Amino acid sequence: MPELPEVETVRRGLEPALKGHALARVTVRRGDLRVAFPLRFAERLADRHVVRVHRRAKYLLLDLENGETLIMHLGMSGRFTIHGANAAVKPGRFHLNTPEDGSGNGKHDHVVFETEEGTRIVFTDHRRFGLMALENTTTLDRAPMFLGLGPEPLDDSFTPATLSSALKGKRTPIKAALLDQHVVAGLGNIYVCEALFRARISPKRLAKSVQAERASRLVPAIKAVLAAAIKAGGSSLRDYARADGELGYFQHHFAVYDREGKPCPGKDCKGKIKRIMQSGRSTFYCPSCQH
């Protein structure tokens, strides 16, 4: 599943093709993805100018000049490709083993956006866990998917103080707490493992005990692993599944994720990376230097 850095990479790819441009035509090839498309979806988007391309958690947001926001989620396998006038722009592609000729007529090409300049942006999603919705821009925070969502990890508002306050009294392991979208938005399994390693905090530690000095290590660690992945252009997702069903990420070096049995990359640490199951997901960590 694409994580926050991948979604941010897609956002950066889409922005130059869409911001300031009008959607001349939108073609929707089916009635639903994970849920039904909004009523008269294509019609409501046609001729609208895109004024802003932003992101909240793992949702891509296109603010339109008529006061509505198009909300898009990549789900498990959603991806965008750009063809035509702005084809040089690459929107952080997620490679899957599906043929693609740029026509937008592929079996899994479900939505095609065409701008007035003739740029074609194709949304392809062979598993159809993606989502598209329309909400009023001014009340976006109250839309069902954003209600109660925690702070953006890369925002200045996400600080050791806000994190330790969100963790107060929580008796779950810190790993599970960081995956809780009310605590912090958009973090997934991979980057939580990586951030805990960087902060030298055990994934099994009770969340409520991550206060003061530990929170001061964890928050910069979260920001740093996300920033590094975004800088690397997001890791490319390939359509292969590990034994536990987790999708693999290529072209990105992880310190602990998917490195069971390998030597710990920590300075002066002789430990080996261990894999445990927590809430049904794999956790990778170094028992020697994460406490």
Ligand SMILES: [Zn+2]
């Ligand atoms: Zn170690």
